[in-house]
Amino acid sequence: MxxxxxxxxxxxxxxxxxxxxxxxxxxxxxxxxxVAPAAEIAGALPxxxxxxxxxxxxxxxxxxxxxxxxxxxxxxxxxxxxxxGEATPADLRKAGAALARRGKGRSGLVxxxxxxxxxxxxxxxxxxxxxxxxxxAPAKPALDVLTVLTEAxxxxxxxxxxxxxxxxxATALARDLANTPAGEKGPSxxxxxxxxLADGAGLTVRVRGEEELADGGFGGxxxxxxxxxxxxxxxxLSYEPSGGGSGRHVVxxxxxxxxxxxxxxxxxxxxxxxxxxxxxxxxxVIAVMSALRELGVxxxxxxxxxxxxNMPSGSSMRPGDVITHFxxxxxxxxxxxxxxxxxxxxxxxxxxxxxxxxxxVDVATLTGAxxxxxxxxxxALFANDDALSGALSGAGAEAGEPLWRLPxxxxxxxxxxxDVADVNNIGRGGYGGGSITAxxxxxxFVGDRAWAHLxxxxxxxxxxxxxxxxxxxTGFGARLxxxxxADADADADSADGGTA
Numbered sequence: 419m420x421x422x423x424x425x426x427x428x429x430x431x432x433x434x435x436x437x438x439x440x441x442x443x444x445x446x447x448x449x450x451x452x453v454a455p456a457a458e459i460a461g462a463l464p465x466x467x468x469x470x471x472x473x474x475x476x477x478x479x480x481x482x483x484x485x486x487x488x489x490x491x492x493x494x495x496x497x498x499x500x501x502x503g504e505a506t507p508a509d510l511r512k513a514g515a516a517l518a519r520r521g522k523g524r525s526g527l528v529x530x531x532x533x534x535x536x537x538x539x540x541x542x543x544x545x546x547x548x549x550x551x552x553x554x555a556p557a558k559p560a561l562d563v564l565t566v567l568t569e570a571x572x573x574x575x576x577x578x579x580x581x582x583x584x585x586x587x588a589t590a591l592a593r594d595l596a597n598t599p600a601g602e603k604g605p606s607x608x609x610x611x612x613x614x615l616a617d618g619a620g621l622t623v624r625v626r627g628e629e630e631l632a633d634g635g636f637g638g639x640x641x642x643x644x645x646x647x648x649x650x651x652x653x654x655l656s657y658e659p660s661g662g663g664s665g666r667h668v669v670x671x672x673x674x675x676x677x678x679x680x681x682x683x684x685x686x687x688x689x690x691x692x693x694x695x696x697x698x699x700x701x702x703v704i705a706v707m708s709a710l711r712e713l714g715v716x717x718x719x720x721x722x723x724x725x726x727x728n729m730p731s732g733s734s735m736r737p738g739d740v741i742t743h744f745x746x747x748x749x750x751x752x753x754x755x756x757x758x759x760x761x762x763x764x765x766x767x768x769x770x771x772x773x774x775x776x777x778x779v780d781v782a783t784l785t786g787a788x789x790x791x792x793x794x795x796x797x798a799l800f801a802n803d804d805a806l807s808g809a810l811s812g813a814g815a816e817a818g819e820p821l822w823r824l825p826x827x828x829x830x831x832x833x834x835x836x837d838v839a840d841v842n843n844i845g846r847g848g849y850g851g852g853s854i855t856a857x858x859x860x861x862x863f864v865g866d867r868a869w870a871h872l873x874x875x876x877x878x879x880x881x882x883x884x885x886x887x888x889x890x891x892t893g894f895g896a897r898l899x900x901x902x903x904a905d906a907d908a909d910a911d912s913a914d915g916g917t918a
Contacts, residue, residue, distance in 0.1 A: 421590050422560045423518060423547035425540050425583060427575035428567055431458050432530050435565060437491035441526030444490060445498040445517055449505065449532070452478030457530065459497065462488050471499065478502070480509040481516040481885065500529075507538040511818050514542030515886040521561035522547075528565045536568060536575055538818070540582025541589075541897070545886035548590050550597045581713065585817075585900055588709040589893035591615075595701035596878075596891030600677035600694040604648035605725035608674055608697065612653045612704050612723065619657075620711040626652040636768070637742040638760035641751070643726035645681055645734030650726035652765065653700075655707045657719040664716040664906070669775040670707070670899065671765045673758045673782035674700030674725030681728045681754030682736055695891045696758070698878040699782040700725060702895040706903075709896075715903045720773055724761035728754070740839045744768045747862060748839040756844040758784050759856055763863045770865040777806060778864055781872040781895045787852030789876035792822050797894060798873040799823045800857035806868050813902035818886070819894050821872065826861065827854050834859050872898075 428435050436444045446457040446467075454460075454467040463470070463486065474484045482501035487494050500517055503509035510531070521527040531539055547560040568575055595603075595611065609625040616623040628649040631639055636652060643650030653674070675696040679685060685693070700723035707721040735741070739751045741760060745767040749760065762780055769778055788798040797814070799821040801807035807823050814821040833845035833855045841862055845855030857871050877894040880887050 419550055419594055421544050421547055421587060423544055423562065423564060425543060425564045425566060425579055427572040427579050428565050429571050430567070432528055432567060433459050433462070433490045435567060436495060436528040439526055439528065439565060441495070441528045441565065442524050443496045443498060443521055443527040444488070445500050445527060445529040447502040447513070447530055447532045448476065448478040448499050450478040450503050452476045452501070455530070459488060459490065462490060467499065476501065480512040483516055483520055502532055505532045505534040507535040507816065508818055510534050510536075510539040511542035512885045514539040515546035518543040518546040518561055518564065519883075521564070523558040525562045526565065527561055527563070528567065530567045533569060536566065536578035537582035537585070539566070540579055541586045542886045544583060544586035545589055546888070548593060548888050550594065550890060584709050584712045585897050588705040588900060589896045591708060592698070592701040592705035592893035592896045593888070593891045595704060596695040596698045596893070598694070600727070603676050603694065604727055605643065605651040605674065605676055606648065608676060608700065608723065608725045609651045609653050612655060615704065615708045616655060619708040621707055622656045624654040626654070634744065635742065636744050636764045638744075638749070638764040639724055639726055641735040641739065641741045642675070642728050642757045642761050645731040646727035646729040648727050650761070653723040653725060655704070655721040657707060657710045657715070659716045659718060663718055666777070666906070667718045667720070667773070667775045668903070669720045669722065669769045669773055669778045670703045671762060671769060671778065671780035672700035672703030672721070672723045673697065673762055673780075673784065674723040675758055675761070676725060676727050678728045678755070678757065679730055681757060682730050682734050683753045683755040684730055685755060692879055695879050696783055697725065698891055699780070699874060699895070701891070702781050702893065702899070705893065705896045706899045709900055710903070713900060713904060717903055717906060719903070720769070720775070722765040722769060724765040726761055728757045743863065745771050745863070747841070750836040750839040750842040752842050753844045756856070758782050759859050760843055762860055766860060766863040770863065770867055775867060777868045779810070779870045779872065779899070780860065781874060781899070783875045783878045784873045785853040785856050785875055788873040791824070791853060792876055794876045794880065796820050796822045797877050798853050799870060800826055800854075800873070801870040802826065802861065802864075803868040803870070806870050809905065810870055810898070810902055813905055814898045817897035817901040819877070819898040821898070824854060826857060827851065830854050831858050
């Protein structure tokens with residue numbers, strides 16, 4: 419469901435713009451301390467802003483809001499003094515989210531925004547406005563229009579508003595894909611959605627169906643999807659930058675398990691309730707691909723989504739089966755609920771053998787062990803390249819989607835040894851480190867490529883609203899990857915002396 423809130427920039431004072439636009443709510447920022455702003459709207463109050471902040475024991479912390487009625491023009495409006503902390507990108511993202519949540523049910527809110535990362539503020543506001551509802555509309559609709567005012571003025575602000583909007587819309591798309599119920603969302607549905615987005619986003623698309631997967635030797639996808647009446651798909655989206663680009667080829671690989679019952683290693687009912695979101699990684703890849711042209715990314719990027727539904731039936735893969743993956747590597751299935759790595763293995767091996775990438779990044783809700791290790795806010799990062807690890811970690815911190823690097827422990831490699839195949843699909847007892855052994859399994863299929871694996875099992879879903887995060891699928895990874903790709907472009911420009 420597209421985000422309904424619109425963000426635009428304007429020039430002038432908060433009072434004048436609110437009067438001109440008929441906005442019901444006006445907002446001015448408060449820095450840590452709190453430090454009351456020198457806002458012209460203070461003249462319309464019978465007390466000072468300092469007195470109002472003191473009364474409410476405000477501290478100017480990001481996300482904090484103090485409210486008061488104020489007469490602006492010919493009507494009484496709501497004045498919000500909103501905390502922005504030190505106005506870091508994270509502070510502004512949280513502040514924008516708080517304003518958007520407070521503005522639900524309103525048609526217009528005019529906000530002064532301090533100097534800083536306006537795109538982060540816009541992102542926070544739009545993502546906090548995200549709603550996914552089937553049936554009756556929410557009791558309070560999202561804020562209709564957020565108008566931002568900065569000292570730089572609307573012409574300077576336009577680029578930041580656009581960047582924040584594009585990144586937020588991409589994240590919302592990832593959320594939509596993951597939040598869609600699995601009864602509607604099978605592998606072919608996901609492929610159709612990707613194909614429908616491709617033309618408008620300047621992408622080419624190729625979808626491999628069951629016969630082509632069999633002819634190509636994609637044994638992991640076929641095995642995982644064998645128990646479902648809805649056969650698997652391999653979705654391939656390709657982006658070619660205009661003007662020649664940077665020369666780098668990036669491949670993004672997403673886990674697209676549209677529902678995970680566990681297969682014959684059946685999950686309990688509680689474990690299945692969120693499994694419509696087990697294709698969150700694939701949704702992130704599709705969403706990132708959809709935004710590349712809008713953001714002017716100069717890398718050549720290929721997105722692969724390995725889509726299948728893991729269901730129990732008479733045709734399901736069984737514990738003890740041996741799968742031959744794309745390229746010939748074999749894996750023994752010891753647990754059919756460790757299926758995500760089986761479909762990713764095919765896509766990674768295909769990328770290595772056929773696409774000749776400079777770098778490969780996969781993203782997946784892969785292991786509960788990553789959630790145990792890092793909780794619900796940090797994604798687990800594994801990489802065979804220190805520079806790539808550092809770049810992704812930096813992009814995650816910048817985007818508000820933090821990563822924590824975990825080790826590829828060589829001593830644990832023996833945990834995935836198999837008596838009858840090249841590897842097994844789940845670490846044997848005595849090693850632990852389930853997220854590490856899963857990453858070691860994936861490493862078997864990437865060749866010598868620079869590669870990183872993002873396990874987003876924790877932050878890919880949320881049980882509550884918080885700042886820009888909304889309950890359900892979070893789209894974690896979309897902003898991170900878009901920031902990483904944009905940072906690479908900026909680095910290339912710097913190396914070229916700033917030329918485009």
